[in-house]
Structure formats: C-alpha cells, structure tokens
Amino acid sequence: MKVNSGDFVMPGDFLSVSEQFLPGDGAYEDDGSVRSGVPGNVEIDVAQKEISVISKSGGPNLLKVGDIVYGEVKDVRGQRALITVHSKKDADRQLALPYMAAIHISQVTLGYIDKLTDAFRIGDLIEAKVTKIMGDNLDLNTEDANCGVVKAMCTRCRAFMEVANEEELVCPVCNRKEKRKISENYDC
Numbered sequence: 394m395k396v397n398s399g400d401f402v403m404p405g406d407f408l409s410v411s412e413q414f415l416p417g418d419g420a421y422e423d424d425g426s427v428r429s430g431v432p433g434n435v436e437i438d439v440a441q442k443e444i445s446v447i448s449k450s451g452g453p454n455l456l457k458v459g460d461i462v463y464g465e466v467k468d469v470r471g472q473r474a475l476i477t478v479h480s481k482k483d484a485d486r487q488l489a490l491p492y493m494a495a496i497h498i499s500q501v502t503l504g505y506i507d508k509l510t511d512a513f514r515i516g517d518l519i520e521a522k523v524t525k526i527m528g529d530n531l532d533l534n535t536e537d538a539n540c541g542v543v544k545a546m547c548t549r550c551r552a553f554m555e556v557a558n559e560e561e562l563v564c565p566v567c568n569r570k571e572k573r574k575i576s577e578n579y580d581c
C-alpha cells in the first residue's frame with residue numbers, strides 16, 4: 394500500500410513507514426508508521442522527507458504538536474486528567490470537532506505534585522500544549538508557565554476563584570483555598 398500526493402485519507406490511515414517520511418501537519422507517528430490525523434488530502438514533500446495531510450476544513454481546525462489549546466477538565470482519575478479540547482489559542486474559530494485529551498501526572502508541572510487533584514478539578518478551564526496527536530485523541534502538557542488552569546470554580550460554592558499565590562486559588566465568596574497548577578494567564 395502506497396499513498397500519493399492528492400490522495401484522500403481518513404484519520405488513522407497508513408501513509409508511510411517512519412524511516413521514509415516524517416509526519417508533517419495533520420499526520421503523526423505511531424510505532425514506526427506515519428498515519429493521518431485528519432480527513433484530507435496527502436501532500437508529500439520529498440525534499441524535506443515530510444508527509445502531511447491537508448484538512449478539508451482548513452487551517453485553524455488543524456492541530457499539530459506544539460500548538461497551545463484550551464480545554465475543559467472532564468475527569469481527574471488516578472494518574473490522568475481527561476480534557477475536552479474545543480479551541481486552539483489565537484485561532485479565529487473553534488475546532489470542527491472536539492478532541493479528547495489526557496494529561497499524565499508527570500506532564501503537569503516541572504515541580505513535584507503529590508496528587509493530580511492538587512493541579513486540576515473537574516470543570517476547570519485550562520491552557521495546554523499538544524505533545525502527541527493520535528486521530529482525535531491528544532496528549533497534553535502544562536509544564537510551561539503559560540499553561541495550566543486559566544479559570545476555576547470553587548468546589549464548595551461554585552464562585553470563580555482568584556489567584557492567592559503561586560500554587561493556590563482563593564474563593565472570593567467563602568474564602569476556601571484550593572491548589573491548582575495555575576497558568577500565568579489565569580482569568581484572562
């Protein structure tokens with residue numbers, strides 16, 4: 394099986410072995426293979442040894458590794474927080490479809506955290522960097538200063554919280570303090 398420039402492919406379709414081509418936009422590497430991450434048309438750059446997939450839906454809907462995205466925390470369970478990602482930072486429209494994403498506890502902060510609920514709670518809005526794309530699933534990282542929680546509600550009274558210090562938010566209504574991995578862009 395061999396793909397050519399212009400071929401239409403679907404997410405997960407095999408494009409090349411990774412010794413032959415690097416994954417470009419819309420493509421990702423998976424265990425020695427380069428696969429498509431989006432529905433679209435194949436573009437092969439022989440000089441750069443890069444294979445890309447150009448999405449039908451156009452630029453801002455295409456995520457690539459290194460992009461900064463906004464997501465909502467849906468669950469915090471053991472070593473992983475589960476996030477739905479609806480938009481890319483600085484893009485003028487939402488992604489065509491939401492991505493499901495995960496952040497492993499080792500990818501949250503450069504410092505040590507005891508448990509994942511010291512970084513994220515269900516309902517938090519976060520800013521994070523895309524580190525891996527597998528179809529419509531993402532791995533995210535929030536180690537950078539601009540990444541982490543940008544908006545959070547008090548788990549007791551649901552009021553929006555304010556920054557108390559580097560690692561704690563405080564509720565303006567009930568004064569409850571809660572730990573988070575706080576982005577330097579909190580509440581913007």
Ligand SMILES: [Zn+2]
Nearest residue numbers: 547550564567
């Ligand atoms: Zn409160």
